[in-house]
Amino acid sequence: MLSKLKKSPILKWFLRIFLGLFVLFILFFTSIYLGMWGEIPSKQELSELQQNKATQILSNDGKLIGKFYIFDRQPIQFEDLPKSLIEALIATEDVRFYEHNGIDNRSLARVFFKTILLQDESSGGGSTITLQLAKNIYGRKDYGALGIVVNKFQEGIMAKRIENIYSKEDILTLYFNTVPFSDNTYGIESASMKFFGKHVKDLAVEEAAVLVGMLKASHRYNPRIFPERSRLRRDVVLTQMEKYGYLTEKEKEKYIAKDLVLNYKNYSNKKGLAPYFREQIRKDLSNVLDTIKNKDGENYNIYRDGLIVHTTLDYKLQSVAEASMREHMANLQQQHEDSYGSRAPWLTNDAILKDAIQRSKAYKNLKEDGLSETEIMQELQKKKQMELFEYNGTVTRQASTIDSIKHYLKFLNSGLLSVDPKDGAVKAWVGGVDFRYFQYDHVSQSKRQVGSTFKPIVYTTAIDNGIEPCTYYSGRAVTYKDGWKPTNATSEEEDEDLNYSMKYALSHSMNTIAVKVLLDAGIPNVVEKAHQMGIESDLPEVPSIALGTAELNMKELTQAYTSFVNSGRPSTPYYITKIEDGAGNLLAEFKPSKTKEPAYSEETREIMVNMMQATVDEGTATRLRYTYGLNNDIAGKTGTTQNNKDGWFVGVTPNLVTVTWVGSDDHRIGFRNTRIGQGANSALPIFGKMMQKMNADEYFSSITSARFKQPSSEVAELLDCEPTKEDGFLKKLFGSKKDEPAEIDMDQPVKEEKQKKKKGFFSRLFGGKKKDN
Structure with a gap:
């Protein structure tokens, strides 16, 4: 039987086929093993x-x-x-x-x-x-x-x-x-x-x-x-x-x-x-790693080399800052839209809308494709399913590109920067309301007019140059050369017959007096002092800088304010401490900037902190006390720019300086009115909410429980004066608006009265030195 099977042609064919397939399999496997189908990593590579x-x-x-x-x-x-x-x-x-x-x-x-x-x-x-x-x-x-x-x-x-x-x-x-x-x-x-x-x-x-x-x-x-x-x-x-x-x-x-x-x-x-x-x-x-080589002499790659970057950011504070910003901005946005109603500029201002359309990526792409203006507009008006940002959650709906542009034009934006004033370590950084839809960073990229937040620099210069904080200035508006006449938020009639101490004028952000203080201090001196305090931008030597018409970056404004709680020395914000490779080997280390020379005296610093505390206790920032119930030691300054374009607040505590800004990305769209747009309403609440959350968490006690050092007895005496003072009897009797000059030469300093509450009867009666109003 076995001999018959061996002679069977079927078996022979089966064996031949099997042998052939086996040989083909061996050849096929060998070709794979030898890399003929693609190189296989060697043991060396795998190791x-x-x-x-x-x-x-x-x-x-x-x-x-x-x-x-x-x-x-x-x-x-x-x-x-x-x-x-x-x-x-x-x-x-x-x-x-x-x-x-x-x-x-x-x-x-x-x-x-x-x-x-x-x-x-x-x-x-x-x-x-x-x-x-x-x-x-x-x-x-x-x-x-x-x-x-x-x-x-x-x-x-x-x-x-x-x-x-x-x-x-x-x-x-x-x-x-x-x-x-x-x-x-x-x-x-x-x-x-x-x-x-x-x-x-x-x-x-x-x-x-x-x-x-x-x-x-x-x-x-x-x-x-x-x-x-x-x-x-x-x-x-x-x-x-x-x-x-x-x-x-x-x-x-x-x-x-x-x-x-x-x-x-x-x-x-x-x-x-x-x-x-x-x-x-x-x-x-990207810039730092260009200067560092790995063991193979190549640059490190942030996307593949597993580096570890240590920063100064406080995780909890950043979370609190973002939550506070979002809570407030959702409410403020609604106020903003309601105030305009159907007359909103993002809906009715053809020039703003046209410019926004032409700056859009969609318009530029269609333009590059050679489409005519009519064809471009037809394409941009086509509806499609689109995801749009809203504070209560993104919405998906049928909308055209033009609908989307109008939608995003309406939104206000915000920025926040918190630093440790002792060394400039950044603790919180909020560049905008939502990075997915607004990628322009208002901390590092934006320059805006800073409004009245510049006034403390003016007053610091004046006091450091010998003008006492109890110097009184008339609140009366003055017309300067070229017809410029700064006024206050309150009515002119209410202010014109009173004289105000510098402390009161700063805490209540009186524009009329800020310009007079600037001229007394000297514009070049103020510009020089601003640079000493950390302002890096060029400043125009014009009287309007007293009202914050200069455009500054949020980081340099923050830097200037750190000097008020750092012995007069500005601290440069920094945020990377070291970079390590994946194994923990140090590649680069960063320290705070070297300590600068004090920009002003310790006496000036104490006076300014006291004056800015008055802003919170009795001035433009009092809602921190009565609305947000904050009992912390806080100095601060509100700021509102021309035509309500920008709102600012700077909150200063002994261990943290925070700057907040709110405004529209399009400079041509401001707040509808000062009630909504003033810094006390637009920017201050972010700080207020943030401090409320910090007060509720023991983690932040080193910040929230910190207290300002009491001013020296000499400084206390310099600050010991009534906030306001009426003109003397003879001044009232013989003074008149008609005597007031139509213009004041801005090259000449404004001579104002220095008067304390403890002066004698005749001084009060005759009003002391003559004032130029």
């Missing part, structure tokens, strides 16, 4: 695995603020992996992980017979953790019809090499550092931080099961999008852990009974905490 790693931005207490990455990945060590996470992975993906050498032959046999021959899809796959690691690192290429076979063989070869190079612990670490999750997230640490807001070492068992469950199909089991589906998959993982002895049945049931609770943290450059600050960090890093 030096280097994956793109996200650069981390950390707050001053080490909390993650954000990341820069191509793929969101943060590497970790094996010691950081909780036991339950490893057990969940092995029970679900590769139960014989510790027994095979990269390829699980038993699993492959099961897949061949059950899945392929018997079509039993429940039998599972044959891919091991090591095979998945090879795929995660090098991906798969398209080789046409044979692609899946070629890729599988390549991964098998790599898996064998990986097992020969690395220990099982190393393989698990590499796997968890490279495995992809939902939302463009790579690596278990990034996934843990994104979905649960905690480091992987702190994951609970049921949370670890959620993340492992996502590996089967990262989008399908995304807990953010499909929570119920993700929970069911989590329960499968927990059941597998019980099946293979990692959990008892009681433990499994306990974890299955728990709700799926996320603490989602999106570290997108346009979302999350401090997006404007992070964008500034990105810009600065």
Whole structure:
């Protein structure tokens, strides 16, 4: 019988076919092994695995603020992996992980017979953790019809090499550092931080099961999008852990009974905490890293080299600042829109709208494509589904590009900068209301008129030059050369017969007196003092700078105010302390700027702090007391610019200086009236709300409980005078508006009366020195 089979032509043909297929298989495998289908990483290359790693931005207490990455990945060590996470992975993906050498032959046999021959899809796959690691690192290429076979063989070869190079612990670490999750997230640490807001070492068992469950199909089991589906998959993982002895049945049931609770943290450059600050960090890093070389002599890359950037930002304060800004701006925006009604400039001003349209990216693209003006406008008026920003949540609706431009023209914007006055360390940075839709940073990029927040610089110069704080100035408006006549917010009739101390005039932000003080101090002296205090922009030597017509950057204004609580020395804002590589090696370190010389005397500083405290206690910023109930030691200054274009507030406490600004991105659109647009209503509430939240949290006690040092007895005496004083009897009797000059030469100083409340009767009667009003 056997001899007949050997002579059988059918058997001969079968053997020949089998031998031929075997030879073809060997040749095919050899061609893959030799790299003819694509180079396979050598053992040397595999031993030096280097994956793109996200650069981390950390707050001053080490909390993650954000990341820069191509793929969101943060590497970790094996010691950081909780036991339950490893057990969940092995029970679900590769139960014989510790027994095979990269390829699980038993699993492959099961897949061949059950899945392929018997079509039993429940039998599972044959891919091991090591095979998945090879795929995660090098991906798969398209080789046409044979692609899946070629890729599988390549991964098998790599898996064998990986097992020969690395220990099982190393393989698990590499796997968890490279495995992809939902939302463009790579690596278990990034996934843990994104979905649960905690480091992987702190994951609970049921949370670890959620993340492992996502590996089967990262989008399908995304807990953010499909929570119920993700929970069911989590329960499968927990059941597998019980099946293979990692959990008892009681433990499994306990974890299955728990709700799926996320603490989602999106570290997108346009979302999350401090997006404007992070964008500034990105810009600065590009410049800094150009000067630093790695061990290979190449520049570091912020998107792939896993750098660690330590900053001065206070995570909690930044959160409080952003929340305060958003709460207030939502309310102010409604006031703004209601005040204009149907006559809003973003709806009715053709010049503003036309200019906004022509500056839009959509218009410029169509123009470059050669379309005529008529064709461009037709395209821009076409409706489409569009996502639009609103404070109560983004809305999606049918709108044209022109509708969108009108929509965004109506929005006010805001900026906030808080620094430690002792060294300039930035503690909070809010560049706008929402980085996704308004990417212009009003902290670092914007220059606006600063209004009355410039007045303390004027008064500082005057006092430092010997003008006493109890010098009295008439509140009467004066016409200067070229017909310029600054007035106060109150009526001229109410002010004209009174004389005001400098303290009262500053705290009540009297424009008429600010200009007179400027001229007495000398415009060149004020400009010089401003530069000594940290103002870097060029200042026009004109009387209107007393009212803040100069356009300044928020950082330089903040710098100037730090001098009031830093012994007269301005502190330059800084925000990066050091940069490290992924292993913690120091690459660059940054210190506060060297201490500058005092810009003015200690006596002047004490006087100015006292005068700005009066702004809060009895002047234009009193709503901090009666509306927000703040009892903290606060000095400050409100500011409102011409035609209500900008609102400002500077809040000064012993350990924190905060500047807030509110206005429209389009300079031509201001507030409808001063009631809404004044700094006390538009910008001050952001600071007020922020301080309220800080007062409620013991964490901020070093700021909220700080007290200003009491002024010396000499300074107290200099400040000891009545806020207002009427003209003397003879002045009232013989003085007249007719005697007032039509113009005052701005090159000549204004001689004002220096008078204290403790002067004698005849001094009060005759009014002392003659005044030019």
